């Protein structure tokens with residue numbers, strides 16, 4: 520659905536943001552991209568933040584039910600969209616993620632393999648999470664460090680694991696000069712309050728109870744969302760059903776794309792204009808191209824393997840396939856619902872997540888890939904090593 524009257528997203532985002540402009544911009548974006556106007560509106564310029572709203576927003580466990588009653592106050596608490604637009608034009612880097620903090624000591628940054636194992640469930644039905652939005656250089660391979668905008672200092676952010684119906688009490692604290700926010704796809708909640716942007720040293724808290732099982736993306740939703748996801752602000756929350764699935768070795772794969780600009784202080788910035796081209800330099804599982812070629816995911820003959828696969832994009836699906844294997848089960852809906860059998864490849868949409876299962880009945884090295892092989896070639900590939 521296109522609207523010939525609607526200005527280009529890039530033009531809208533590049534305009535200076537007076538309050539009137541902002542409202543015009545948000546309305547225009549609602550036309551251009553449904554929902555984006557609302558997301559932008561959550562970042563409306565304001566005349567200051569009252570101490571009472573700041574304190575309320577910073578109280579861990581303060582649920583959305585409490586927050587929803589004070590929408591007007593919350594709008595005043597929101598970030599300044601002029602700051603958002605300076606991400607693209609001005610002091611925050613001309614459409615590059617390469618800020619001072621994102622590049623500091625880049626060359627000393629060590630590589631680490633991102634552990635794909637699904638963390639165990641907590642015993643309690645209540646999960647308390649406190650994430651920090653921070654800029655940090657991340658070494659994604661021997662020769663490349665990127666200027667990341669992160670949750671908890673890594674790309675992707677931490678894997679979260681809970682059950683359907685658990686209570687997730689979430690707090691985000693922003694340690695960056697750039698406004699950030701958190702959008703959990705596993706939550707059903709008023710996004711205008713819960714997913715609003717916060718400025719440096721402020722916090723936002725909300726509580727949700729996942730209704731459906733599955734692998735769900737989480738991401739920063741601050742405008743322009745493309746820039747924030749494209750700079751590394753994403754991760755996966757796996758929601759297990761209350762009735763356990765069959766025993767399995769469980770792994771989490773988050774496919775993301777990198778659109779790289781020039782190096783600053785040894786770290787490659789993420790480049791907004793390149794993101795708009797939708798042609799990535801790198802596509803990676805769990806933030807590092809080819810990392811599970813160098814150090815495979817290891818299981819044993821007879822194991823059932825369950826992959827919780829999320830494509831965080833920002834643009835492309837993950838066409839998930841295991842060479843030399845077939846999935847005995849792919850869940851189209853929330854596991855255990857919507858199971859289909861005997862599947863070779865299935866596409867996980869950007870912003871989506873799915874659950875794939877296979878049984879390893881012979882030893883060998885089985886590549887798992889994005890079968891859109893341009894993206895496999897750019898790093899979305901690994902080895903499932905099955906030992907006898």
Ligand SMILES: [Cu+2]
Nearest residue numbers: 699739741747
């Ligand atoms: Cu952000």
